[in-house]
Amino acid sequence: MIRIRKDVRSITPYRPGRPIAEVAREYGFDMSAIVKLASNESPLPPVRQAMAAMAEELGAINRYPDNDCHDLRLALASHLGIEPDQTWVGGGSSELLRVIASALGGEGTTAVYAWPSFVVYRLATVVAGATPREVPLTTDHVHDLDAMRAAIDDTTTVVYVCNPNNPTGSHVSSEEIARFVDGVPEDVLVVVDEAYGEYVTAEDYHTAVSLALSRSNVIVTRTFSKVYGLAALRVGYAIAQPETITELRKAQAPFSVTSVGQVGALASLSAVDEIGRRVGENADERSRMEAAFADRGLEYVPSQANFVYLRLGASTAATTEAFIRHGVILRPFGEGWVRVSIGTHQENDRFLAALDAERHRLASN
Ligand SMILES: Cc1ncc(COP(=O)(O)O)c(C=O)c1O
Structure with a gap:
């Protein structure tokens, strides 16, 4: 057996947000039908x-x-x-x-x-x-x-x-x-x-x-x-x-x-102008998402970034699975919290629709 250090062996490997291609393969979705809001990436291509x-x-x-x-x-x-x-x-x-x-x-x-x-x-x-x-x-x-x-x-x-x-x-x-x-x-x-x-x-x-x-x-x-x-x-x-x-x-x-x-x-x-415009768009969509969470009585942390930390109350596995069925990839954390990246207006709408379809069932899990 090679002598890898004990502290290195004890590491839980880094778990990135699931790639779009992997979810498409596993669930039989078309790649274009999947919305990835799991890795805080820009939803827009490079300039x-x-x-x-x-x-x-x-x-x-x-x-x-x-x-x-x-x-x-x-x-x-x-x-x-x-x-x-x-x-x-x-x-x-x-x-x-x-x-x-x-x-x-x-x-x-x-x-x-x-x-x-x-x-x-x-x-x-x-x-x-x-x-x-x-x-x-x-x-x-x-x-x-x-x-x-x-x-x-x-x-x-x-x-x-x-x-x-x-x-x-x-x-x-x-x-x-x-x-x-x-x-x-x-x-x-x-x-x-x-x-x-x-x-x-x-x-x-x-x-x-x-x-x-x-x-x-x-x-x-x-x-x-x-x-x-x-x-x-x-x-x-x-x-x-x-x-x-x-x-x-x-x-x-x-x-x-x-x-x-x-x-x-x-x-x-x-x-500079295009990046400024993207920052503005992110801030507008972030406010819209936060307002949608507040309207639904959900607990969230006011964000300054391109994602929001939101409490849905269900287990990591249940939350991941529920959203993936709607073609939406999120990043669950422990204790019922998820992190959702800010996407384009349409992507965020897809997330909100999935949220409305799943949140009551998840909260009672
Ligand atoms: C807080 C923070 N720092 C650094 C990074 C790393 O970014 P990169 O290695 O892509 O520059 C990330 C990526 O998600 C991050 O969330």
Whole structure:
């Protein structure tokens, strides 16, 4: 028997939202009849400029990609009003999270994060040989930053703050983040995961980029997988002080960002108006869904992201099955909660119709 580490063996494998093709095969649906609201993807294709740039790049993929992501980092720096050496690009922001965990982990160290939150924090921590310290969200489903601060001790090397939080869509204000960072020891890295940051409309929320540039122990991670509609391309980025990036990059696999990904991400950055329009559409549909849940007397967490956390009260298996029969793929969580991504207007209507057909039966399960 090969000697895989015990802590790795104990991992529950990552369970992605079920792919459309798999559900179509299993249930005999036409793929076009299925609505996937399970992985917080954009319901819209990449912007036109990105598709054109990626198509053109295909003829050059016999060459390895630019390991420094030079052009994309230049474009990111200009987009954000920062310097290129304050940016770092990865094969999805998940890769950056794993690199961070492995560079700061190891036996005897701990990583602090909220729970429920993005499951990659847990996976990356365990794989890095570190011990997770999971701090429950408050009863309002928001990060309990005081409790997270209290969970940090001298074994702690990294803290993750998911803002807005996946799966609840709740956020903490910029002021709260700044206060939290003030209370964290300077040798503990605070990762502010802003995978859904573009979708936020709350006025007390601002990106933590300026905090990351002014503090040596703060890094912000972001992604092209959500609002930019490039989930399958795997491009994410981080913002931090250059010295932090230089050290963390040593733990990153070479060539992890494809050349097609680099040009697709770069071209997407220029579509400022279109991305703004998509953010507006998401906010409108999010409000419509929340109002529909309120009208039906359902418990939900007000969201700042492209998904809503909703309580249906039934078991994971019963909920998944009930919605799949209507061709709708959701993401169930424990204790009767589901996370539903915001789709197009028509997709959301499909979800609401399935909800009306199933909710009474599910609640009495
Ligand atoms: C909170 C959060 N962070 C990071 C990611 C990872 O995104 P990617 O690896 O596609 O950049 C996700 C994806 O769902 C997420 O929910």
